[in-house]
Structures are given as structure tokens and as C-alpha cells.
Amino acid sequence: MVARYLINIVLSGTRIIASAFGKAVRSEYDASRNAAKTRANINKNTKTESIFYNDITLNESKNILSIKDENNLEEINARFKYLYDINEKSKGGTFYLQSKIYRAHEFLVDNYSNQKSTKPENSKD
Structure with a gap:
């Protein structure tokens, strides 16, 4: 019985950590893509x-x-x-x-x- 609760706690914690990691990776990817677009727009729109x-x-x-x-x-x-x-x-x-x-x-x-x-x-x- 205690083992079952312990397994549920470990699995829940793993799911939470995996979800947070996935969100962080997606957020970083989006930020990188936006920075690249901004840099491209700056280079297109300026003579510098x-x-x-x-x-x-x-x-x-x-x-x-x-x-x-x-x-x-x-x-x-x-x-x-x-x-x-x-x-x-x-x-x-x-x-x-x-x-x-x-x-x-x-x-x-x-x-x-x-x-x-x-x-x-x-x-x-």
C-alpha cells in the first residue's frame, strides 16, 4: 500500500518536471525564433x-x-x-x-x- 503511494508520488513528480521542462524548451525555442526575426528585420530596414x-x-x-x-x-x-x-x-x-x-x-x-x-x-x- 505504501509502495503504491510512493510510486504515484514519483510518477506525479516526474510528470510535473517533464511538463515544466517541455514548456521551458518551447519557450526558449520561440524566443530564439523571435530574436532571429527581429534581427532580420533590423538588417532589412536599416542601412547599418x-x-x-x-x-x-x-x-x-x-x-x-x-x-x-x-x-x-x-x-x-x-x-x-x-x-x-x-x-x-x-x-x-x-x-x-x-x-x-x-x-x-x-x-x-x-x-x-x-x-x-x-x-x-x-x-x-
């Missing part, structure tokens, strides 16, 4: 796809490369080459730092070329 793609902003890129003017391509390239070279693994640098420097350079060059392409060529300053 490269910001989300690289997860880096203009100010962050300028800070990483220590530049003041993002419109000076020579300065961008010079700072990139210098910082990338001194952060080589053989010189005590890390791949992480090189990646950050590379992404900052990539973002600034892309930003520079986008500004060049949208600026009218025959406008007088």
Missing part, C-alpha cells in the same frame, strides 16, 4: 548592416586605431599596419587584438568607400 555584421561602431573603430579623422584613408591604413604588425603573436601580441584591429580597419575602409560613393564627384567644396 555592416555595424551589425561586424558588431563594431564608428567610434569604437576610431578608438581601436587611435585616429581622429575617419576620412583620412592614409592615416587609417598606416595605423592599421603599425598596430597589426606590433600585435603579431611572435612579438607578444594576440590573435584577439589583431582581429579587433582588422575589424576596425575593415569597418573604417568600408565606411570611407561608402562615403566616397555617395558624395557627388563634381560638387565644389
Whole structure:
């Protein structure tokens, strides 16, 4: 008799835990799907796809490369080459730092070329 009650308690507890686990998994799946849809809508509706793609902003890129003017391509390239070279693994640098420097350079060059392409060529300053 006691064994029967004990088995019923264990089975009831198992059902409750399984049900809660199922709901949690479904909820997490729905949240993940909604986040993916939101991210897709943001990328479709804005012109800042490269910001989300690289997860880096203009100010962050300028800070990483220590530049003041993002419109000076020579300065961008010079700072990139210098910082990338001194952060080589053989010189005590890390791949992480090189990646950050590379992404900052990539973002600034892309930003520079986008500004060049949208600026009218025959406008007088």
C-alpha cells in the first residue's frame, strides 16, 4: 500500500518536471525564433548592416586605431599596419587584438568607400 503511494508520488513528480521542462524548451525555442526575426528585420530596414555584421561602431573603430579623422584613408591604413604588425603573436601580441584591429580597419575602409560613393564627384567644396 505504501509502495503504491510512493510510486504515484514519483510518477506525479516526474510528470510535473517533464511538463515544466517541455514548456521551458518551447519557450526558449520561440524566443530564439523571435530574436532571429527581429534581427532580420533590423538588417532589412536599416542601412547599418555592416555595424551589425561586424558588431563594431564608428567610434569604437576610431578608438581601436587611435585616429581622429575617419576620412583620412592614409592615416587609417598606416595605423592599421603599425598596430597589426606590433600585435603579431611572435612579438607578444594576440590573435584577439589583431582581429579587433582588422575589424576596425575593415569597418573604417568600408565606411570611407561608402562615403566616397555617395558624395557627388563634381560638387565644389
